[in-house]
Amino acid sequence: MTAQRVLVCTSDGQSAIFRMDPEHTRAALARAPAGLPPIEFVFRDIDAPDFAEVLQDCIALVGWMIPNETIRTVRGALRLIQLSGAGVDHLAPFDWLPPGVSLCNASTIHGPKLQEWSVMVLLMLHAQIPHFITAQRAQLWSKRHTSTIAGTTAMIFGTGGLGQAVARAAKSLGMITIGVRRTPGPATSFDAVIGQEEAELRLGEADVVVLTLPLTAQTRGRADAAFFSRMKPEAGFVNFGRGGLVIEADLIAALEARRLCGAVIDVTDPEPPPAGAPIWNAPRLVITPHVSCDDPATYVPDVLDLLLDNVGRLVEGRALRNVIDLARAY
Amino acid sequence: MTAQRVLVCTSDGQSAIFRMDPEHTRAALARAPAGLPPIEFVFRDIDAPDFAEVLQDCIALVGWMIPNETIRTVRGALRLIQLSGAGVDHLAPFDWLPPGVSLCNASTIHGPKLQEWSVMVLLMLHAQIPHFITAQRAQLWSKRHTSTIAGTTAMIFGTGGLGQAVARAAKSLGMITIGVRRTPGPATSFDAVIGQEEAELRLGEADVVVLTLPLTAQTRGRADAAFFSRMKPEAGFVNFGRGGLVIEADLIAALEARRLCGAVIDVTDPEPPPAGAPIWNAPRLVITPHVSCDDPATYVPDVLDLLLDNVGRLVEGRALRNVIDLARAY
Numbered sequence: 001m002t003a004q005r006v007l008v009c010t011s012d013g014q015s016a017i018f019r020m021d022p023e024h025t026r027a028a029l030a031r032a033p034a035g036l037p038p039i040e041f042v043f044r045d046i047d048a049p050d051f052a053e054v055l056q057d058c059i060a061l062v063g064w065m066i067p068n069e070t071i072r073t074v075r076g077a078l079r080l081i082q083l084s085g086a087g088v089d090h091l092a093p094f095d096w097l098p099p100g101v102s103l104c105n106a107s108t109i110h111g112p113k114l115q116e117w118s119v120m121v122l123l124m125l126h127a128q129i130p131h132f133i134t135a136q137r138a139q140l141w142s143k144r145h146t147s148t149i150a151g152t153t154a155m156i157f158g159t160g161g162l163g164q165a166v167a168r169a170a171k172s173l174g175m176i177t178i179g180v181r182r183t184p185g186p187a188t189s190f191d192a193v194i195g196q197e198e199a200e201l202r203l204g205e206a207d208v209v210v211l212t213l214p215l216t217a218q219t220r221g222r223a224d225a226a227f228f229s230r231m232k233p234e235a236g237f238v239n240f241g242r243g244g245l246v247i248e249a250d251l252i253a254a255l256e257a258r259r260l261c262g263a264v265i266d267v268t269d270p271e272p273p274p275a276g277a278p279i280w281n282a283p284r285l286v287i288t289p290h291v292s293c294d295d296p297a298t299y300v301p302d303v304l305d306l307l308l309d310n311v312g313r314l315v316e317g318r319a320l321r322n323v324i325d326l327a328r329a330y
Numbered sequence: 331m332t333a334q335r336v337l338v339c340t341s342d343g344q345s346a347i348f349r350m351d352p353e354h355t356r357a358a359l360a361r362a363p364a365g366l367p368p369i370e371f372v373f374r375d376i377d378a379p380d381f382a383e384v385l386q387d388c389i390a391l392v393g394w395m396i397p398n399e400t401i402r403t404v405r406g407a408l409r410l411i412q413l414s415g416a417g418v419d420h421l422a423p424f425d426w427l428p429p430g431v432s433l434c435n436a437s438t439i440h441g442p443k444l445q446e447w448s449v450m451v452l453l454m455l456h457a458q459i460p461h462f463i464t465a466q467r468a469q470l471w472s473k474r475h476t477s478t479i480a481g482t483t484a485m486i487f488g489t490g491g492l493g494q495a496v497a498r499a500a501k502s503l504g505m506i507t508i509g510v511r512r513t514p515g516p517a518t519s520f521d522a523v524i525g526q527e528e529a530e531l532r533l534g535e536a537d538v539v540v541l542t543l544p545l546t547a548q549t550r551g552r553a554d555a556a557f558f559s560r561m562k563p564e565a566g567f568v569n570f571g572r573g574g575l576v577i578e579a580d581l582i583a584a585l586e587a588r589r590l591c592g593a594v595i596d597v598t599d600p601e602p603p604p605a606g607a608p609i610w611n612a613p614r615l616v617i618t619p620h621v622s623c624d625d626p627a628t629y630v631p632d633v634l635d636l637l638l639d640n641v642g643r644l645v646e647g648r649a650l651r652n653v654i655d656l657a658r659a660y
Contacts (some may be wrong), residue, residue: 017475116478116503120457123450132618133463139610141602141619145347147627148446173446272471280469288462289471297477 003038004311005077007055009063011046017296018064018084020304028304036312046070059314062307065090072096079314082307084300086110086162086293087242087330089215094326104310104322107161109302110293114162114240117292118169118210121264123149125208125236130262130284150174155199155206157222159187160330162212162240162293178206200230208236214330215242223247228254234261240292243269252282260284266292333368334641335407337385339393341376347626348394348414350634358634366642376400389644392637395420402426409644412637414630416440416492416623417572417660419545424656434640434652437491439632440623444492444570447622448499448540451594453479455538455566460592460614480504485529485536487552489517490660492542492570492623508536530560538566544660545572553577558584564591570622573599582612590614596622 008020025041042058044051046067055061056076064084068091071081078101083091086107097103124130128144135142154170156163159179167177167189179190180199187193194202203209209231213219223239224247231237237260239246248269254260262284271290273279279287310320324330338350355371372388374381376397385391386406394414398421401411408431413421416437427433454460458474465472484500486493489509497507497519509520510529517523524532533539539561543549553569554577561567567590569576578599584590592614601620603609609617640650654660 015473015475112478116453117457120450120453120459123446124454124459127447127450127618127621129450129454129616129618133616135619136610136617137467139603139605139607143345143619143621145345145621145624145626147625148442273469275469277469280466286459286463287466288457288459289465289473291457291473291475294475295477296475 003040004060004315005040005042005058006060006062006307006311007058008041008043009046009061009066010043011063011065015294017294017299020062020084020300024300024304028301028308031301031305032308033312036308037315039308039311060307060311062303068096071098074098080104080310080320082106082303082310084303086160087214088324089242089244089329092216092329094324094329097326102320103324103326104306104320105324106303106306106322108322109299109306110161111165111168112298113295114165114293115169115172118166118240119173121238121292122154122170122173122175122208122236124264124286125238125262126152128261130236130264130286133286134283148174151176152207153178153205154208154210155180155203156190156210156212157199158212158214158241159190159193160212160214163210164189166210166212166238166240178202203227203230204232206232206235208238210238211241211245213241213245215244216329220244221247223251225250225253228259231260233259236261237263237265239263239265239267241267243267243271248279252278252285255282255284258284262286264288266290333370334390334645335370335372335388336390336392336637336641337388338371338373339376339391339396340373341393341395345624347624347629350392350414350630354630354634358631358638361631361635362638363642366638367645369638369641390637390641392633398426401428404428410434410640410650412436412633412640414633417544418654419572419574419659422546422659424654424659427656432650433654433656434636434650435654436633436636436652438652439629439636440491441495441498442628443625444495444623445499445502448496448570449503451568451622452484452500452503452505452538452566454594454616455568455592456482458591460566460594460616463616464613478504481506482537483508483535484538484540485510485533486520486540486542487529488542488544488571489520489523490542490544493540494519496540496542496568496570508532533557533560534562536562536565538568540568541571541575543571543575545574546659550574551577553581555580555583558589561590563589566591567593567595569593569595569597571597573597573601578609582608582615585612585614588614592616594618596620 055074060080062082081103083105126149153176155178157180159181170177177190179193184195222245264286266288385404390410392412411433413435456479483506485508486496487510489511500507507520509523514525552575594616596618
């Protein structure tokens with residue numbers, strides 16, 4: 001049996017925690033379950049002149065900032081593009097994807113890190129930390145006493161890998177969790193899952209609203225002035241999805257008007273915000289620089305384990321994990 | 331059996347969550363276990379002209395900002411002063427306490443609230459939130475990737491009610507907990523309890539150091555430049571005790587030098603810090619205005635339950651709970 005080749009797409013400028021090197025792939029092969037076909041890893045920078053040529057002989061490509069215009073013309077062995085992140089908005093529209101090639105994301109590997117981060121963020125908003133930080137800047141000792149968080153309600157937009165991690169965090173704190181997705185129905189860690197229209201009507205029930213949605217034509221600008229005006233007064237707001245989900249000026253206005261008690265966002269549009277952008281100075285807003293989901297100790301190993309599992313599935317003709325629905329774009 | 335009288339010490343200027351009214355005391359009596367002697371509550375402001383006169387007929391006084399100079403001269407039925415808070419530094423020295431009167435605090439009732447608050451603060455320091463907040467002010471998108479918190483070490487100075495709540499929080503996150511107190515030995519939720527001298531030598535083991543100590547002549551200024559210099563580089567620092575435990579200028583210097591990754595303090599000296607005090611603007615420092623321990627939903631009921639339990643113990647001649655050791659001053 002000849003080895004299946006997998007191209008690891010390296011590129012400069014990426015944070016070191018996402019970079020895959022031969023030590024990672026050797027360790028992943030050593031961890032892989034018995035029965036996996038022989039696999040050989042090849043490493044290329046996206047700017048390598050022979051990138052397309054090498055890719056032709058590979059069954060799979062793994063990476064994040066992949067050269068989609070180069071991939072557009074590739075035919076041959078390629079069957080799988082395994083992305084090392086969750087959101088695919090940077091690759092849409094998907095007309096560049098060659099026929100017969102599946103695009104898979106890594107949304108399920110962010111769980112433990114985002115769950116712990118969510119515990120922190122849910123508690124920070126409940127405890128009025130954004131208020132205290134803004135008061136501190138103004139040299140104000142402005143007490144707000146809060147009880148414990150159990151029994152308060154989180155409404156979580158998106159019930160995928162990220163949304164489930166947030167829901168697990170909220171349940172671990174004794175919160176009530178309402179998920180929002182296209183198709184209502186039961187889901188693990190959610191007390192209820194409702195549709196978009198019902199969510200509009202019930203936004204006022206939530207003590208905190210969390211966005212974990214993918215960015216698509218349908219979700220862009222989802223959190224706008226009307227959205228914030230339907231939220232419970234002094235509720236908290238969180239964005240773990242993409243900056244483009246939020247009309248930034250409307251979020252700032254809601255914070256300035258104390259319509260919200262505070263917000264914690266891990267994503268902006270663009271990232272980073274430009275120098276002097278009003279979002280930097282919005283009151284009661286904590287910005288973290290897109291670090292909520294990525295555990296440096298486990299990120300690359302988890303992506304490679306997912307990749308090898310998917311290659312095994314390909315070879316055996318089984319369904320792949322985390323396949324992107326190109327029509328829905330997530 | 332004549333009713334035992336208890337004086338509730340009311341005073342203006344206190345946060346509403348600590349104010350006890352007849353509705354609270356009625357509810358507490360309704361909750362009290364059978365067998366408690368009849369109890370009658372009397373309410374007086376500390377400035378009431380008949381305060382001392384009324385107090386003479388009471389077995390107990392409950393309050394926080396109690397008029398110790400007035401109490402100094404009281405003789406009669408008084409046997410118990412039940413404070414509604416934990417720290418007693420505002421009442422030291424204790425030469426005003428009439429003979430035969432026990433002074434008890436309420437340090438054990440802060441548990442659930444401080445435990446949840448501690449989960450938040452431990453995660454905030456681990457996740458570098460103080461760094462992100464300071465970077466945001468400078469309009470910097472400064473990533474720091476962190477793994478999950480399990481396996482990191484918290485050193486907790488003080489193993490009383492507050493220290494135990496912090497230790498429970500740390501254990502719930504999978505952390506290693508080292509307690510520090512006068513007398514080493516086992517304690518619930520602590521992996522080890524060591525003495526002060528050993529703590530000096532082992533400060534560098536801690537990823538986060540938490541102070542929950544009472545403020546006494548021995549503990550004042552405990553966290554000084556030498557203390558911070560022995561901590562692990564880029565460790566986190568928390569103060570839940572009293573502002574006077576810390577040499578504020580030394581904390582600021584350690585933060586400015588990035589000796590610490592950040593600090594979260596709920597207490598300052600004085601409270602609030604004066605306008606223009608450097609502590610307001612220290613980098614990577616989050617100040618919360620002395621709100622970490624007090625749950626508005628449960629505070630007064632919990633104090634009254636403790637008070638009634640102690641009155642029952644007095645009448646039956648059993649040992650009281652939470653008695654202050656006047657020599658140690660906590």
